[in-house]
């Protein structure tokens with residue numbers, strides 16, 4: 001039994017039911033799922049950084065555009081969102097991402113280097 005259907009509880013129940021194949025998982029909450037604090041978060045993903053000038057606004061807009069582009073790629077799953085986040089950061093800064101994680105190969109705009117492949 002998982003008590004609380006916020007993102008932590010939903011993630012725990014998902015892991016038990018889907019990840020570990022448990023068939024009798026129960027998730028209880030007095031409220032609708034994700035309605036207490038979990039649906040209030042992710043403001044960091046939106047462009048709410050006014051700053052002294054337009055620099056942060058431009059930076060966030062570009063980062064969000066890059067991330068959304070990658071999230072729309074075929075085969076993307078929630079497990080790859082952090083990879084997409086790192087890829088967007090590298091692309092946005094003109095960097096080469098150095099990792100042995102081959103999942104980075106799926107991002108066409110990313111300059112990616114696998115140090116174990118040389």
Ligand SMILES: Cc1cc2nc3c(=O)[nH]c(=O)nc-3n(C[C@H](O)[C@H](O)[C@H](O)COP(=O)(O)OP(=O)(O)OC[C@H]3O[C@@H](n4cnc5c(N)ncnc54)[C@H](O)[C@@H]3O)c2cc1C
Nearest residue numbers: 004005006007008009029030036037038040041042043044
């Ligand atoms: C305005 C706002 C902005 C935020 N922005 C960000 C952000 O930009 N980035 C970030 O990382 N985080 C952010 N957060 C924090 C983030 O939202 C929370 O840390 C996260 O949602 C907590 O998830 P949770 O599952 O632990 O708890 P909750 O989502 O609060 O879920 C707990 C659940 O447990 C239930 N519950 C409690 N007691 C019982 C009980 N006795 N029996 C049954 N059910 C019970 C509640 O009804 C609720 O549904 C923000 C939070 C707020 C409020």
